[in-house]
Amino acid sequence: HLLRPPLPPGATAPAGPVPTTDDCPASLPDHDVQCPLHGAAGCQPPPPATAVALHAAFCADPAAPLDTDTVHALAAVLGAQLHSADRAVGERGPGTVIEGTLRAVVARLADAPVRHRRVLARLAAEYAHAAGSLRLHGGRPATAMACFDRALGWAALADDPTTQAAALSDMAVLGLLDDDPASAGDYAREIRRAAPGRHWADALATLGEARATALAGDVRATVRHIGRARQYLDRPEDLPDAEVHVPWLAPAALRLRVESGSSAALRDLAAATADPRLAQRALTAATAALDLLDDGRLPVARAMLTVRIADCHLCADDPHTAIAALTPVLATDGAPLPALVRHELRGLRGRLAAGAGRWGAGAAEAAVRLGAVV
Template structure:
């Protein structure tokens, strides 16, 4: 259990958990409530609760005053001194890791939960969210109603205990929020969608880090990294690259603190994508190379790094180097490391099919960029084959954003082979939207495609020109 220990079974001496457990013991022995003790020393009852849970440090003067009031005979003072001494051995966290990446924002509407109970997963990992305690090995979170109640208590009360069930609940709610976004079921979240609840929870997690005992730091950092990466992904798809980068950068720091190379790699991959969107291939390549340093010696990190470098060199128009990077990425998929630690071997997005989907999708983008830059139809045909392979790897109803992006890319590859008819047919479903804005990555793909449509409309006819006009309103 991660929460405050039972007073009868105190942890090793020299911790704020020991002090808190003794404080609770002597308060109860004296027959005082938290509110009564708080009033006697000029504190709110929630501050007393945080002291008892080991989530807040007491000053020497406060410890002596409580010791006298409760008749502890110096036991609380001595426990305080041991905790102070042990605290000196705890390295301070960098200031930027004690601040959320985004300023305070609106909370979810009163009376609504972050997600409907039926959306909460029965087990973890789910939607690539892992339990900070059990990782990819998996675990069973509390029942949905309990998980939502624990999540609400954690966000509302800074003194709420951080026990095993609460950690499981926070991870399960994040998975449910991401699931509601992916499947378009963001009910009971408010008009701003699941991002509001994700960012509010992230702020609550980060608020705990400053005073967290050492044994809680890694757990909280892992939660902060997962929530920050999710917040960044939603900002990225919403077309807010600057705030997305802030979230990914902070996720990187928390993942490093938690010893979580998979979240580090995921954040770096997304940062490389932001470099591409910003038309900065040098930065994109730098972020891709950092993936190797975050997870050295893994076949999956090598594949992702090679893929990121391929996309960067393609933007720079370097055909030979791009093709070489793509070949190496595929080689790493074909020769996976069978000795991966269990914490990585069971990560859903590192599974062979999921990794191959990433590599084929990224390869299609790099080859398409080269085809557009060089007007080489052979490269466009290779890009088309990779995009089609990636689309085939997507199951029905899975990852609708990825499906839309690959559909646009397939159409674009047809244009790069000077074959507009299948391109226009592929685009037709995207042009019959209900007015909902397309995700930013899909709009980015469409902007490049529309430019090629405009340039080729003279020889492709009126239909191509009409589609180009309609795309102008979409992007």
């Protein structure tokens, strides 16, 4: 199972673009990618041109050496690819560089000497999770799940709890997209098994449970889970050395996740119950999450939160503010929006259409306009 890539190349698979020196990091960790040899302690990869050349040699020749510089280069190229993808708001495609590199890594696992297996498993886990993330944002949930599932296995083999938790969090999101709160909650609870005793894992798991119970319409359980997730953020935690410099485990990044997830759960409850108090709480959380985003960073997250804020206004019976808030998101010049943003817009569009008789022609016209982008 672990010696087979999640995405077979196919008979006519394109070679894909060649990585460039653009965005190659000067140090690791970078863009949530850690060096498999040095982890969160950090290290300095080769210069960008050397890193790209080593990456190309590794992918082209199964017998090429897996020395320290090559491992650093493979991690650096992954960070560069994710950095490049993160700047794009539109659909990001299958990530052929990442998937091609993943196949090259997996091809070496079967015959790798013992000293290389954990390093290769760690690289496979990171690349598979990245491939799944790109496919999820590109609207390909089935193949995204295949990537996340395989990333989970390789991360367990490499004793990498952070990548396990990241993959499980994304699998829980796919459960929500499938309108399957039971599966979403089960995946969220597995995060605690992957990283036992970590407050950040408890926070992520509890937040995932909140999203699942909200989708199921359980107000009391959802509010309880959100309260517990916030409590975890306020507890000081002495992180292990392997996690202390992981960017997405930093307090501000975790707070962003909790505020964003809380806003989604409360918005789902507000939409189901028509309770304006829940809508206002959702709006407060979504605004707090948006305020935590630095200007210019994570444009997909910014677009998704902007749509959610508009939806919260709609759930609070304020369609005019909701429609006005959507203006920057819909100014895409025809470029398709990421799948998760489109998912948010579909829910908002359905609520606009349902309330058009009460809110008037403006709401009906806005619903029609949204139909062209979702």
